[in-house]
Amino acid sequence: MLMEGDGVNSKAVFWRNPIFYKYLLSYLFVLIIPLLLIALFLNQYFIQILQEVAVQNNEHSLQSVQQTLDDKLREMNGIAVEISSNPNLLPHRITSDMYDAMTAKEELNYTLTNGFLEDVLLYIKGSSYLYSSTSTYSKKMFINQIVPYENWTLENFVSNLEQLRMPAIRPAEKIKNTSSSHASLHGERILTYMIPIPVNSPKPYGVVLFLIKDATIQQLLHGAVQDSEGSVMLVNSERQLLTAYNANEEWAVQAFQALQRNGDSAGSSIMRINGQRYVVATVQSGQTGWEYVTTTPYMAVMSKAIQAQKQSLIVISLVLVLGLFIIYISMRYNYAPIVKLFAFARGRLGTVLTSIQQITDGIEVISEDREKLSQKLESSRTAIQQHLLLSLLQGRGGTSESLIEQGREVGLMLEGPVYYVMLIHVHRLNNMPIAKRQAAVESIEQIMNAFLTAYKADLSDKDGFVYIGVTDSSRAEIEDRLMQLIAPIAKVADGEVALAMGNLYEDMNDIGKSYIEATTAINYRLIKGLNQLIPFHALGLEQSGAHWYPKYAIEQLEAYVLRGDLTGIKRIVTDVLNQMNEQHVNLYIARCICYDMINTVIKALFLKDGRLIVPDSPDVLQLTKFETMQEFAQLMEELCSYAARQADDSEQKADQQVTSWMAYIQTHFQSAEFSVPSMAAHFELSVSHIQRIFKERTGCTITEQLNEVRIQQAKKLLVESDMPIKDIVCEVGYYDVSSFIRKFKQSTFLTPGEYRKHHAGRE
Template sequence: MLKRIPLFYKYLLSYSILLIIPLIVTSLFSYKHYTSILKEEIMLGHEQMLEQMRDTFDTKMREMNTISYEISSNPELTPYYLEQNMYHAYAAKRLLNFTVANNFFQNVFLYIKEGDYIYSAESTYSIPLFTDNIYQYKNWSPSQFRNDLNRLETPILRPSEEVDSSLLKSNRAITYIVPLPPSGVEPYGAAVFIIDEDTVKGLQRGGIEERVGNTLILNEKGEVITSLYDTDYLQDQSFLQSIKALPPGSKSIKIKNEQYILSTAKSNYTGWTYLTMMPQEHLLKKVSQVQYRAMIVLIANLFLGSIVIYFLMRINYSPLQQIFSYTTLQLGKSVQNSSDVLNMLSNMNKKSKAIENKWKDNQYAIRKYLLIELLHGQITDMKEFYDRGEEVGLNFREKRIFVLRCEIKDEDIDNKAIISERINNEIYTRYEGYEVKWANQNVITYICTLGKEDQQLKEFILFLHKILKEHSQGSITIGVGCIYEDMNKIGKSYMEASTALDYKLIKGQNQVIFFDEINSENQLDYWYPKQEIETLQLLVNERDTAKIIEMIKNIHRDVEKNKPPLHMVRCICYDIINCIIKNSYNNENSYLADLTYPDIEKLSKFETLQDFEQLANEICMRLQGVVQDRNIESDLRERAITFIRENYRDNQFSVQKMADSLSVAQTYLKRYFKQQTGQTITDYLSFYRIEHAKQLLKNSNISLKELVKEIGYHDVSSFIRKFKNEMKITPGEYRKIHTDRKKVN
């Protein structure tokens, strides 16, 4: 049956199944998963909003309690002081002006027990005047008002109630009364905070998007302190008690046959319960929208996918023919069967192996390059060397290191490979070593490391020399440098090994020459500037370039005067260069780290004191060049800062324009400015503009539009956003604070 179906329809059916099954499974999983996540995110968002509202109210309550403490601790607001004369009562106005810094409550009043007056920042009122004209409570009579204040022992918060007052926006207020002192046993008075319900509703209103839900605040007794909207269910005490008992989080409840999502949060500070009630249908409207859109997308994908599959099948009806065409294009000859395709794959495999072999050859070249750089003393960052070396199989695991050089006479050149292999076999069985292929065909160089002091090292090298002579028809001379624990001194060991080879003119050929033996033979007879090298190290640490140059010249004069042997002069040169390089990297003397120094190969080849003189002069000239560059860079820093301070008012300011003015590259200027100041150019410009704006806000009355032009911003909104991000308040608030301070002063 299937055999009779055309190939086109077989492919069409198979591709359709491949599309439909994964798409449906993936869509259903994603649909359930992401709608669940969206639902949780919406619920979590309401809970977080509620917690934020709770934290805001807790903060405001703490602030009012703090103000009560401030009032009770102020000696000018005590009963004794206020009741002396009316001038003191008048003077208390400025001490009660707390609404400037706190706009949560509409006003704060001070009442002294059994007194006839109530004090505020605006005026001093008699009790009848206050209750009959200023704040006329509908459910709080003047006598009860006085009686409650006189008997007050603990803080009391009266829920939202009707208050007839021209000072209120909504004619409803919440009253918070705190005894004075708040923690005293026998209060002498009370602080009365009048909170406009409209202010509280402004905080509650952020909890719902439209007028479809409600936000409540219940006190510890389950009574409604305030609600965003008055509804019938708020009169049901059993309902209020039931929702007060709910744990924090979100629950689904039914009210009047409609399902609501109720989110609650409780305050540990006040004991109040904060609630938002949203119709479930409205709250999860976005989830329903996502569900609907997901279904539309699934159907659209199936429809479009079917169309795409159909046309692709029309295009790819002959897939094997397309493979043959591709193979023909790659090989440049006609391909008619599968064997030709296999031949193409075989050729690709051969090319892949050729590329792999080239990589291996490059590994060898890179390793050789790194070893030569190390011997020449051109490696200044050993961490970078280890990282690069690890990629090509170059890794020094041991700390102690020395260089061995083996010179083969011309008649043994044909046996060099055999001799090299013999050396490798002997050294690698005892030490970690790397052979360095050199341009000089007569000399084989090895870098060797050992973990601990080897008392039999010399005996081993002598034994190695004996074995090599057995495979040699001519003479083989080995030079061995000293052992060092500092990888930076490997170049010195190489120079010592080269010097030891040169000593064959004195010691004779066909033997092993150890540099430390040469040195010990001559160290009592020749001068060495040990104290001068130590002084040079101190000068490098002190970054005194002029004295560094002078010290190098002094060492040069001492060399001419004392005329030490050539190998000692080479060591002196190495110690000078190593001293500068090592201390420039270890002590943050970066102004010396960029110098290029003569390599070790050059040190090992100079043969006269005139060569040393030329080398010393070369180092001094390079140091003087560094000093001049440093002076130029210091001048650039001052010019860059001056340019910003002179051009910050330009709203077309750009780093490129600044770089052109200073005649430097933009990338260099950005990097240099950050190194010198610790800030980017943009950050420094923004800081300078904000500082100037602060001065204008404090000392002038110009409008924000004029101010923005003055400091180089494009528009007012971007300036306000930047200012608030930096100062945490708006420019208007900043100006108001400083204006009020001037008035108080």
């Protein structure tokens, strides 16, 4: 037992130990380095992003103003088109009759629906008047009294209108004292937009003038300013200042000089004007060629970014203080167990330790000894577990109490009250690569442990697993859990599975019965299929369809194979398999029907071609190795596909044979010894086979074809030569002249002599 003084002394030694300071410095390093990196990141990258966002927002606002003003100009162009197409506003109407000129006011009343425009006027070139929605003015009256421009004289006004060929805008100009009808323009600055009509005409006959208050334009430009110190300038394609918000002409000149120094590039950039940094954004209209320029003090744009930078530094400082506090608490409390460990080691070993490694070495020795002992115990425990489980499956147990006690000693919790055996069959598990199979087995065991209380018995089943289940649930609940196991097991096994379950028993000595029942049920996967649970109690072993047999369907199958009808074959196989499941046939009858169908297909192949080419045919032994009806259907489909290929090959071969037979007849017809048996012997075929194929392919017999060839040759000799008929008979392969004459007359309805005379007369 340690004394209090010893504990205090050990604690004092520990605080003087370099280990304490090593870990303290490591904590400080882990805290400070990330904070420094974060601070640098915020100061460089994050602030740069905020700057780019602010500049882009400034540019987007300017683009919005440009698009709005372009829309207004398009509206004015549309009004000009309407005026030029209005028959009531044609030159000969409004200049020839003062009444029509007065009615033109109603046609020009566009300002009522367009608050952007102050007034719309129409001028016909060569005339003396301007027409508006309010009145008709002479040119002198308009320029001197109605809208007296500060710098636009009557002579320039008339000259500009008469010579106008393209749309033009006059910069904002102050209006002097006006008449009462336009008193609202007194002291205002006005922009005048002029469009010759007809629009785009090389010889316009008039001009439409749109009067726009500069205040209206500046109200639009104000939307592009992000700060009270910012300014917006609008210039035409010749960079003549049309109007500006919060800027004068001198400032515009300085701004454009700065733009020229930076290459007149569109977009946003930071430049110096009068020694100060400004964010300058430039947007050019593709419609008019006008430029929109904003200048905003750099510090005004970056005010939010600078504020965010200050806030981030405050947050980092707070995090640093909080981190230091947490380090202090951690060093004070979390290292207390190490202090006790040093004190314990000093008391046990009788020496002061300055390194944890000395304590670690002793702990490692104890741990290694403990691990070796655990491994020995675990290896023997597994063997005992398997021995006990196999004894239960074989029915060689004892009393339930002794079995439960034996299981508890080796980690098997066999306290019932109900027991059952479950089999898991993984399709083609043994065909998997070793590594993949081992991984699948481990995954299945993990799934089983997660879902059920069941213990695996290591038997010699290559494609399956045997589990003894212990439960207090009902049969329906167990079956529901087992159904939930199918999908995850199939996924980890990367294949199809089948689960079978024996009946539930309360006595542990009946586990062997449940095992036999589960084994019987798993074999019924042939009929029931994979990816489902097959409980023994649901098999219905009374077999209501024990005397059912699909005789007619198998006869149809043979007919479809002979015809090479793959669709019909697949339909017959599917129908038979479905009926087998509906009739509840037993395993023996089911396999007999399957073997009979295989035999029917193979027999049909022999009947069709007289032989079966073994090297190209499917593995006949493989046809008997099926575990489910789905596998059987797939094997049948492969076999029937082979039959179809055989049929195609036979067709091609028959065509080739007939061609060679015809050539043989053409070569040997002159021989009186020619016969079908000799021809069959030449080609190493049976007489019946060669006669059947020849008849099917040509529509006539070999003898008929031979006679036809001989008759055609005789016709040729009768016409082209003077040979006696007797010699011609011998030349074409006949012995008997009378027989030849009879066959010749049957073919041509003439005797050989008559045939020669008939064709000689034609010549």
